[in-house]
Amino acid sequence: MSDTPDILKRIVAHKAEEVAACKRQRPLADLADAVGAAGPTRGFADALAAHIRDGAAGVIAEIKRASPSRGLLRADFRPADIAVSYARGGAACLSVLTDRDFFQGDPQHLMDARGACALPVIRKDFVIDPYQIHEARAMGADCILLIAACLEDAALSDFTGIARELGMDVLLEVHDGDELTRALAVPARLIGINNRNLRTFDVSLGITLDLLAQVPADRLLVTESGIHTRDDVALMRAHGVHAFLVGESFMRAEDPGAKLAEMF
Numbered sequence: 001m002s003d004t005p006d007i008l009k010r011i012v013a014h015k016a017e018e019v020a021a022c023k024r025q026r027p028l029a030d031l032a033d034a035v036g037a038a039g040p041t042r043g044f045a046d047a048l049a050a051h052i053r054d055g056a057a058g059v060i061a062e063i064k065r066a067s068p069s070r071g072l073l074r075a076d077f078r079p080a081d082i083a084v085s086y087a088r089g090g091a092a093c094l095s096v097l098t099d100r101d102f103f104q105g106d107p108q109h110l111m112d113a114r115g116a117c118a119l120p121v122i123r124k125d126f127v128i129d130p131y132q133i134h135e136a137r138a139m140g141a142d143c144i145l146l147i148a149a150c151l152e153d154a155a156l157s158d159f160t161g162i163a164r165e166l167g168m169d170v171l172l173e174v175h176d177g178d179e180l181t182r183a184l185a186v187p188a189r190l191i192g193i194n195n196r197n198l199r200t201f202d203v204s205l206g207i208t209l210d211l212l213a214q215v216p217a218d219r220l221l222v223t224e225s226g227i228h229t230r231d232d233v234a235l236m237r238a239h240g241v242h243a244f245l246v247g248e249s250f251m252r253a254e255d256p257g258a259k260l261a262e263m264f
């Protein structure tokens with residue numbers, strides 16, 4: 001794929017234009033009312049931890065129509081129905097893509113999914129500006145994703161603080177040892193190790209296995225991407241990794257929640 005090597009750069013550059021347009025349309029001050037009306041958060045990290053404490057896997061089940069690496073994943077795409085199916089299948093939390101241009105996502109997908117069940121939801125997008133954190137809460141999100149590869153140290157720390165002030169958890173995502181070192185300097189409870197290299201799209205579960213020893217016990221490690229089989233789940237759990245973020249395998253299944261129950 002000719003456009004893969006710079007996909008993260010392209011997404012971030014595009015995101016800056018998108019955020020600037022959103023700010024013009026709906027200034028931060030206007031978001032405050034929606035943030036106030038959003039109601040309490042549902043406790044994303046707590047829900048994951050509770051599943052694991054009970055001996056189960058903590059599954060963050062993803063709702064995404066398409067991705068840059070895989071193209072269209074699901075033609076029959078109804079976020080509310082998928083959310084209900086995931087809740088029935090035993091998910092601890094939901095992840096909903098809100099990026100329109102690269103994932104065919106939409107903020108409405110998050111609102112529909114969250115409205116259809118009682119599960120906490122992470123806004124899965126490329127956060128590069130505090131505006132998006134307020135926007136996330138305004139649309140109901142209980143957690144945001146921060147990607148170490150997209151943000152300087154100061155932003156990782158500041159954005160985590162803003163999310164916490166708004167009552168949200170943060171899933172701080174890394175892909176290598178340097179990013180993990182930077183992430184551990186930030187008081188985010190959830191550390192995501194993405195098995196997918198977001199620049200080349202290579203996926204290897206070895207990324208989690210190589211880095212997991214460096215994650216202290218007071219952080220909750222989430223393995224992300226490339227989990228497709230019961231063997232993948234068993235491999236991770238045998239290494240003490242009990243929290244998972246899974247998208248593609250569920251999205252390609254006719255009944256995503258049944259697929260979740262079967263794999264976990």
Ligand SMILES: O=C(O)c1ccccc1NCC(=O)[C@H](O)[C@H](O)COP(=O)(O)O
Pocket residue numbers: 007008062064067068069070194196198201224225226227245246247248249
């Ligand atoms: O998946 C992509 O193509 C992608 C490209 C650029 C940035 C992020 C991308 N994916 C986000 C994710 O990492 C996954 O949605 C998530 O971890 C679930 O992975 P999977 O189970 O493999 O769908």
